[in-house]
Amino acid sequence: xTTTTTATERNKAIMLNVFREFSGGNVDILRTVVxxxxxxxxxxxxxxxxxxxxxxxxxxxxxxxxxxKRVIAEGEYVVFHSLMTRPGVERGEAVVDIFRLAxxxxxxxxxxxxxxxxxxxxxxxxL
Amino acid sequence: xTTTTTATERNKAIMLNVFREFSGGNVDILRTVVxxxxxxxxxxxxxxxxxxxxxxxxxxxxxxxxxxKRVIAEGEYVVFHSLMTRPGVERGEAVVDIFRLAxxxxxxxxxxxxxxxxxxxxxxxxL
Numbered sequence: 001x002t003t004t005t006t007a008t009e010r011n012k013a014i015m016l017n018v019f020r021e022f023s024g025g026n027v028d029i030l031r032t033v034v035x036x037x038x039x040x041x042x043x044x045x046x047x048x049x050x051x052x053x054x055x056x057x058x059x060x061x062x063x064x065x066x067x068x069k070r071v072i073a074e075g076e077y078v079v080f081h082s083l084m085t086r087p088g089v090e091r092g093e094a095v096v097d098i099f100r101l102a103x104x105x106x107x108x109x110x111x112x113x114x115x116x117x118x119x120x121x122x123x124x125x126x127l
Numbered sequence: 128x129t130t131t132t133t134a135t136e137r138n139k140a141i142m143l144n145v146f147r148e149f150s151g152g153n154v155d156i157l158r159t160v161v162x163x164x165x166x167x168x169x170x171x172x173x174x175x176x177x178x179x180x181x182x183x184x185x186x187x188x189x190x191x192x193x194x195x196k197r198v199i200a201e202g203e204y205v206v207f208h209s210l211m212t213r214p215g216v217e218r219g220e221a222v223v224d225i226f227r228l229a230x231x232x233x234x235x236x237x238x239x240x241x242x243x244x245x246x247x248x249x250x251x252x253x254l
Binding site for chain 2: 004041042043110113124125127
């Protein structure tokens with residue numbers, strides 16, 4: 001249990017730090033954490049460190065923004081639940097990102113994305 | 128840390144047991160875990176114990192099936208990452224469910240759902 005708790009806290013701290021730095025404009029922080037042979041499961045997004053960092057930098061430049069609502073971590077996994085906004089998408093999209101880390105490096109990523117519907121369809125809010 | 132770890136393990140065990148029982152046909156198991164004032168954030172789905180249990184029972188009867196791929200839990204939160212299949216949806220949908228528990232009861236739920244695309248768009252698989 002102690003080992004798992006330690007890994008959980010460490011991996012969560014790594015991903016939160018990367019998120020804060022990247023959101024603040026430090027794109028290069030990604031190179032310190034994304035593994036060279038990073039594996040991507042998000043439809044249309046590239047695997048490999050260089051391609052993935054370029055993809056994220058381009059998304060940021062295009063005005064994509066994540067408003068992080070909750071973080072849930074266990075062992076090698078860190079989960080972000082966020083509202084993603086971008087120019088032209090009225091209510092934004094709900095996103096869950098699942099990151100897998102090994103030895104302090106981001107080695108794998110999955111996500112699920114769904115547009116936020118009209119408020120009457122989700123009276124308690126989607127996030 | 129010990130308190131969090133204990134809550135994590137307990138809540139994960141509760142949700143995995145409910146999932147197994149419900150998948151095996153025991154719909155009534157839901158009544159033992161869903162709080163009376165359960166709050167739903169999934170678009171189109173109802174809040175409240177009775178309405179939510181009825182909704183899930185109907186979904187099961189309509190052939191909706193979850194193939195659970197990974198479970199990530201921390202404290203009051205339990206996350207399920209699944210492939211959801213139903214008659215008429217060819218490749219199924221990727222789903223993340225986020226459950227919040229309090230005192231052993233399911234009090235809140237969020238989800239994000241996205242259709243699985245054509246294989247060439249996601250060479251490593253979406254799940």
